[in-house]
Amino acid sequence: MTRFTTTLFKRTALAAVLAAAAAGASAAEFKIDPTHSFVTFEISHMGFSVLQGRFNKVEGDFSYDQAKPADSKIAVTVDVASVDTNYGERDKHLRDKYLDTSAYPQASFKSTKFTENGDKGTLDGELTLHGVTKPVSVALQFIGAGDDPWGGYRRGYVGTATIKRSDFGMTQNLGPQADSVALKFVIEGVRQ
Incomplete structure (x- = not known):
């Protein structure tokens, strides 16, 4: 083998290794850990x-x-029937009268765009709630990522957004301030 052939072979091998590493550096897939993820809400109670x-x-x-x-x-x-306000009778009232969980058992969010700026970001997507789908923008805060004690790798975020109940067909009169609902999404995922 000549020096030229040896150099060419080494460069080709290095290029193959780098290409394989770049292909392996694609997006990491995470499954949401349901025991460490939840959605909270805050709403005015009649002012x-x-x-x-x-x-x-x-x-x-x-x-x-x-x-x-x-x-x-x-x-x-989100399983809407899993609503929990720390008072069973109110939760039943929310499920039956306001959230109508028998007709709309789930809510969902699917992203359409993600913009990252350091450990913050904006997640745009479609929120489906009470049978209505609307665009929603979520302010995102990266919490952390790393190995867990069980041999897995985790990544976590907190997202916040404010929606209007009336945009999703929930128009019951609860006072003028009660149309606005603050949402917080606490999401922890395990890499697959």
């Missing part, structure tokens, strides 16, 4: 106080590509 609650059952997947953050995406499904 007299504030009602806080959460939806306990959340599932879905997301991907994150460190080299191309804009290619990252998420799809989340």
